[in-house]
Amino acid sequence: MGLLFRKEDIDSLALGSAVLGSGGGGNPYIGALLLRRAMESTSVSRVEITPFDEVDDSDFLICSAGMGSPAIGIEKIPNGSEYLRSFRGLESYVERKATHVSPIEIGGINSLVPLVVSVHSGLPVADGDGEGRAFPELQMTTFCGLGYSAAPVCMIEERGNTLIVNGISDWWTEKIARTVTVSFGGRAEVALYSLGGSDYRKGAIPGTLSKALEIGESLNDGIRNKSAEDSLSRSCHASLLFAGKLVDVKRYNTRGFAIGHAFLEGFDSYSHQQLKISFQNEYLLATLRSDNESKVIESTPNIISIHDESTLLPITTDQLRYGMRCRVFSIPIHKKWLFEGAEKLVGLGAFKLE
Amino acid sequence: MGLLFRKEDIDSLALGSAVLGSGGGGNPYIGALLLRRAMESTSVSRVEITPFDEVDDSDFLICSAGMGSPAIGIEKIPNGSEYLRSFRGLESYVERKATHVSPIEIGGINSLVPLVVSVHSGLPVADGDGEGRAFPELQMTTFCGLGYSAAPVCMIEERGNTLIVNGISDWWTEKIARTVTVSFGGRAEVALYSLGGSDYRKGAIPGTLSKALEIGESLNDGIRNKSAEDSLSRSCHASLLFAGKLVDVKRYNTRGFAIGHAFLEGFDSYSHQQLKISFQNEYLLATLRSDNESKVIESTPNIISIHDESTLLPITTDQLRYGMRCRVFSIPIHKKWLFEGAEKLVGLGAFKLE
Numbered sequence: 001m002g003l004l005f006r007k008e009d010i011d012s013l014a015l016g017s018a019v020l021g022s023g024g025g026g027n028p029y030i031g032a033l034l035l036r037r038a039m040e041s042t043s044v045s046r047v048e049i050t051p052f053d054e055v056d057d058s059d060f061l062i063c064s065a066g067m068g069s070p071a072i073g074i075e076k077i078p079n080g081s082e083y084l085r086s087f088r089g090l091e092s093y094v095e096r097k098a099t100h101v102s103p104i105e106i107g108g109i110n111s112l113v114p115l116v117v118s119v120h121s122g123l124p125v126a127d128g129d130g131e132g133r134a135f136p137e138l139q140m141t142t143f144c145g146l147g148y149s150a151a152p153v154c155m156i157e158e159r160g161n162t163l164i165v166n167g168i169s170d171w172w173t174e175k176i177a178r179t180v181t182v183s184f185g186g187r188a189e190v191a192l193y194s195l196g197g198s199d200y201r202k203g204a205i206p207g208t209l210s211k212a213l214e215i216g217e218s219l220n221d222g223i224r225n226k227s228a229e230d231s232l233s234r235s236c237h238a239s240l241l242f243a244g245k246l247v248d249v250k251r252y253n254t255r256g257f258a259i260g261h262a263f264l265e266g267f268d269s270y271s272h273q274q275l276k277i278s279f280q281n282e283y284l285l286a287t288l289r290s291d292n293e294s295k296v297i298e299s300t301p302n303i304i305s306i307h308d309e310s311t312l313l314p315i316t317t318d319q320l321r322y323g324m325r326c327r328v329f330s331i332p333i334h335k336k337w338l339f340e341g342a343e344k345l346v347g348l349g350a351f352k353l354e
Numbered sequence: 355m356g357l358l359f360r361k362e363d364i365d366s367l368a369l370g371s372a373v374l375g376s377g378g379g380g381n382p383y384i385g386a387l388l389l390r391r392a393m394e395s396t397s398v399s400r401v402e403i404t405p406f407d408e409v410d411d412s413d414f415l416i417c418s419a420g421m422g423s424p425a426i427g428i429e430k431i432p433n434g435s436e437y438l439r440s441f442r443g444l445e446s447y448v449e450r451k452a453t454h455v456s457p458i459e460i461g462g463i464n465s466l467v468p469l470v471v472s473v474h475s476g477l478p479v480a481d482g483d484g485e486g487r488a489f490p491e492l493q494m495t496t497f498c499g500l501g502y503s504a505a506p507v508c509m510i511e512e513r514g515n516t517l518i519v520n521g522i523s524d525w526w527t528e529k530i531a532r533t534v535t536v537s538f539g540g541r542a543e544v545a546l547y548s549l550g551g552s553d554y555r556k557g558a559i560p561g562t563l564s565k566a567l568e569i570g571e572s573l574n575d576g577i578r579n580k581s582a583e584d585s586l587s588r589s590c591h592a593s594l595l596f597a598g599k600l601v602d603v604k605r606y607n608t609r610g611f612a613i614g615h616a617f618l619e620g621f622d623s624y625s626h627q628q629l630k631i632s633f634q635n636e637y638l639l640a641t642l643r644s645d646n647e648s649k650v651i652e653s654t655p656n657i658i659s660i661h662d663e664s665t666l667l668p669i670t671t672d673q674l675r676y677g678m679r680c681r682v683f684s685i686p687i688h689k690k691w692l693f694e695g696a697e698k699l700v701g702l703g704a705f706k707l708e
Contacts, residue, residue, distance in 0.1 A: 093447075093518075161526050164447075164518040172515050179537040183530055 003049040016216025017111035018314040024282035025107010025134030038119040048124040052206035059197035063104035070318040071258040072186035082189035090154035090191035107134035128204035132334035136281035139170030143203040153192040157184040178256040228312035238329040246324040303331035357403040370570025371465035372668040378636035379461010379488030392473040402478040406560035413551035417458035425612040426540035436543035444508035444545035456480040461488035482558035486688035490635035493524030497557040507546040532610040582666035592683040600678040657685035
């Protein structure tokens, strides 16, 4: 029995996805706009979500996503047709029609993109993804870690330029696709990880779309009932790391990413302490400084989520600005990441933080 | 009746192509090595060259070439299989088998590449190309100027990474493909401009391969008979622009090109004069300085060819070095370039010379 996703669910899905997105995966406001516009312009009122266990061996799935710097993503907004075009482009290249579209990651835009494709194609969305959160590079997935290839990747952008990238490894596919994304102006829309149903179930993280929706609904309820932190704790085991005011942001759009550091000056029980959060599209490393000590208190692959102190809404990397009063949470990564080699793929050493 | 190209012709074709290459299109020594190796490793002793007028309406042609900075091309040498692989990749993408392979330009490597593909595929080579010389960017062709598209382009490199680039214009296709070439390390092998026979005859410059061979044979004869300048004058209407010693070279591998300037200090009747030759892969602009005057004496689209004073062999941009004693020639461009819009495509304003 599939879940029927309705227009009323859009904001909760975007919200919960932004929580799991670790600051990346796209701005949830834009993600919600994209899906709302797709549903309103087509009068499609519901999207069928196929439960993970109901993905059949004979099914064929393709992941759909946006790629590039989130800081550019809030200015270079897709017109909405790119996702389906890259999806169809990949179907055409591999000469096989997909039965489902899947997210590649969970984040404010990238969780919603497969639903946009679904609205335009009528295909159901599989309830799983390759990260259970968002990561900046396209090989940073459980698919890749468990032996499945991102390539061929179909890339497109709003003008209509398209490519098929067939790297000899996911590392090369990422390198080439990233370079092309930069030449497009910093954002591209991609279809990738085309997988048979059995491989999809082996490689993907189950139930992450419905989980993101649940987190979003729970957080919305919590915000209404002034128990938002409890909601976060219950729905995704979020635990408070730090509370402080954002006193500086160093952010560079470089090499196709938003790379930088956010600096917070602690308040309440964290006064006289500073937190430095380093990011490459996503928050990846939290370093606490007090007196003359410096200590890593959380790092990738666990999720680091920054929330506004008063609204408890998540603040993605593109939204960071001076003066924000924040509460910073840690959320444990999905256990599907507990395989040999995961550290090499998504551990701290895999990132560009300088 | 086709021309049968033999192994003994390799050096002459490479030599004549380097003359027409305006300093680019690849180093003729490497071009000759690539073709010699292909012929020797396969025991193919002859390549069929199809006369331009015998390309039939029902034929289907694909151009094959190397792309990137010539200065990198002398270090990052293809293993020779890339050209056929990109050629087959494009055939597969457009779902049509080619009847002929064609050069896209005339130059020390790129004239010979289609013959390498021919050796490995058995396909004849069409006696024409899209430039009648070499130009640095893939839209700088009579094909493009006369309305035919470079895309789709199949790109490959020695490791096996492959792409299909489908730009919305040749300008975009060039921009994307150039970026990818840089990510490959500065050189790529490409198949592009897939055209029906009738379109090919409309868009291509006729007889340029056999012309390059004739120029090379004539120059070789001239060098033996101490009448090399007469040979150049007779075979390609070359006229002397300048004679001088190379006193400085500024060359930058940047944006996927070798961009720079060569400075010559005149001797003989050119003493007390200086010549500055500006290049983007190819020599594009010759500026004469004497006393306090500065005057352009030749510029793109005409061919500028620098030759060693004693051997009269052409010096490609990658070979320029301090102390060389040179004779600089101007060679008129093929009249197929005399169409409206050619200036915009290959006039001085189209290039990156700073």
